[in-house]
Amino acid sequence: MPILLFDIDGTLVRTGGAGKVAMEAALCEEFGIPLTIEDVPYSGRTDLAIGRDLLIAHGIDPTLENQSRLHEGYLSRLPTALTKNVGEVCPGIAELIDDLRVRSNVLLGLLTGNVRRGAEQKLGHYGLWSHFACGGFGDDCYDRDDVARAAIKSVGGHLSEVDLNEVWVIGDTPLDVSCARAVGAKVIAVATGWHPIEELDKTGADLVLKDLADTKAVLKSWGL
Numbered sequence: 111m112p113i114l115l116f117d118i119d120g121t122l123v124r125t126g127g128a129g130k131v132a133m134e135a136a137l138c139e140e141f142g143i144p145l146t147i148e149d150v151p152y153s154g155r156t157d158l159a160i161g162r163d164l165l166i167a168h169g170i171d172p173t174l175e176n177q178s179r180l181h182e183g184y185l186s187r188l189p190t191a192l193t194k195n196v197g198e199v200c201p202g203i204a205e206l207i208d209d210l211r212v213r214s215n216v217l218l219g220l221l222t223g224n225v226r227r228g229a230e231q232k233l234g235h236y237g238l239w240s241h242f243a244c245g246g247f248g249d250d251c252y253d254r255d256d257v258a259r260a261a262i263k264s265v266g267g268h269l270s271e272v273d274l275n276e277v278w279v280i281g282d283t284p285l286d287v288s289c290a291r292a293v294g295a296k297v298i299a300v301a302t303g304w305h306p307i308e309e310l311d312k313t314g315a316d317l318v319l320k321d322l323a324d325t326k327a328v329l330k331s332w333g334l
Contacts, residue, residue, distance in 0.1 A: 112216050114210065114332065115295070116219070116242070125197040132184050133160065136183030136186075154254060154284065160223075188228060189235075203322060211241045219264065219265060246259070277294075279296070282300050284309070297315045297317075298331065
């Protein structure tokens, strides 16, 4: 049975930067400071790691209390940011999910750096949340590899045995590829996010695609 673990941002949906807007608004408004450092990397990373680094970059002690304050502020602002920022479901995703969700021989899950509540808000905004049975999230992880391990553990709650040869990670960043390898999974890298296909070609992904619009070809890669 193929076990398909999807990243969210840049893979399933493009939110028009809503997550970044909400995170930085929370930083400035919750702590009463201007945004002065704008080069903290977001792509492929967990919300915890991003939040910690934003606090450090702006001279704020990244205590658990401050991290929690930042993330609660982020989550409270995210729905408004999703409404204001123009986003979209990535090419081919709606058709692919429509096909996969009715198959009894496939397990659909998530593998994302988003905290679970943020993932639910984002995918719920685009009508996709209910299609995923399990997942690994960034609630307790600073490292993306640990999210992958959490995702595999979550899969184990739905299947009596997890065959890693059947696990596929689908993502749009080099970190999606490396975290898949950390758990022995296969990986499709798609150039629907910030990373061009030429960069993804160098990651060693099992399959690199411009997008997931060719549903038949994608399903074939999973033996479906």
